[in-house]
């Protein structure tokens with residue numbers, strides 16, 4: 001077996017590995033990049049990019065159906081051509097996938113290996129029949145869909161976010177198990193494509209990590225589009241029923257059985273860590289298989305770092321990319337950056353989207369912080385009214401003593417963008433009173449942020 005020596009080995013080409021490879025390459029270092037699947041990983045091939053491309057098609061169909069509300073006539077019924085919807089998705093996602101592969105193959109001083117990597121020692125990795133060693137190794141292996149231990153699942157065919165990427169037809173009735181971020185995005189998009197959709201959630205509400213008012217409003221938004229939401233499905237089982245699927249739900253309301261044509265599982269993700277033989281390198285994982293890291297994302301092996309979803313410190317493209325920034329800044333600039341310095345930020349890309357930063361109201365209450373809260377329904381946001389998109393609300397929390405912004409939920413048109421002005425103020429550690437004084441552009445959703453901050457009231461404990 002040939003033994004090849006590098007300055008850095010990067011396992012996985014998710015959102016952190018490729019920019020790190022480029023950073024090492026531009027520093028004149030010898031780099032090995034190993035990828036067992038499609039270049040670009042989850043976000044590029046079956047996560048953010050393809051799903052947001054599909055969300056855009058679904059939005060077009062939705063708006064076309066509402067066209068007469070805007071005084072626009074469309075002759076004939078609106079129909080999603082799923083083959084063309086998928087082709088558009090494939091084009092956008094494929095361009096990104098090719099971009100990452102070409103980027104990696106074109107990097108100076110870099111060798112790309114295609115195959116499954118596994119550790120055979122503290123600084124040695126095997127891929128295919130080759131042994132690679134390096135002074136520093138970076139693990140960016142991401143995750144995959146969790147397949148739950150659900151009665152009947154072994155005898156039933158099902159889809160995951162990965163196999164959904166091949167769907168070029170309209171399911172008659174899509175049953176989605178899991179009422180969280182991934183399930184809700186697929187649910188709304190397929191309803192808008194024309195499928196009947198039922199979302200089954202085991203918990204008492206959708207997106208259980210969010211505040212109750214957010215969960216409730218999201219449920220109302222989905223139900224308004226005739227998506228059936230079944231909560232408290234604590235004893236869920238599935239079985240084949242004729243050509244379709246029957247889901248037996250133990251809900252507090254509604255029929256105990258849901259009949260559908262297709263089943264999508266969206267109940268969470270697991271890290272791709274078990275195939276890496278991490279024990280051979282002295283790298284510890286936690287009970288759920290996530291690699292244990294310190295503040296600088298270093299594993300229990302001081303020469304190995306874990307970046308992206310596999311370290312359990314984030315589950316987003318931006319957290320993975322931020323992991324790269326932290327590691328690169330520390331290694332190349334001795335910056336002393338810590339992962340705990342980053343502020344929670346993410347979005348739920350249903351329409352209208354939910355933009356979230358910082359603490360939730362429930363977290364603020366649990367922490368016993370003396371806080372103020374400001375809210376505003378989107379029906380009282382001029383731009384939302386003009387666009388005919390008035391569902392949702394804004395909610396901002398500030399610390400009554402320090403005047404710092406603690407967190408926000410902007411559920412409404414462009415909420416995923418609007419929330420960034422608060423995020424920037426949080427990073428800049430600005431008192432909310434400075435944000436409240438800024439003159440903002442009219443007519444935008446963002447122009448109401450100072451207004452909300454001017455109408456704060458004490459948060460009830």
Ligand SMILES: Cc1cc2nc3c(=O)[nH]c(=O)nc-3n(C[C@H](O)[C@H](O)[C@H](O)COP(=O)(O)OP(=O)(O)OC[C@H]3O[C@@H](n4cnc5c(N)ncnc54)[C@H](O)[C@@H]3O)c2cc1C
Pocket residue numbers: 011012013014015016017034035036037038039040041042043044046047048049051052115116117118140141142143161182272275276307308309310314315316317318319320349
């Ligand atoms: C349906 C869906 C929608 C999403 N939407 C969003 C969104 O809108 N916004 C957002 O921020 N995030 C979103 N995410 C999450 C986002 O996709 C991930 O957080 C992001 O891709 C970061 O992943 P990563 O860098 O950890 O690795 P990944 O992107 O998962 O890549 C890991 C790579 O490692 C490779 N690999 C694994 N094991 C090995 C091995 N042993 N040897 C060699 N190679 C290996 C894999 O083949 C893969 O290419 C979504 C996820 C899903 C599933």
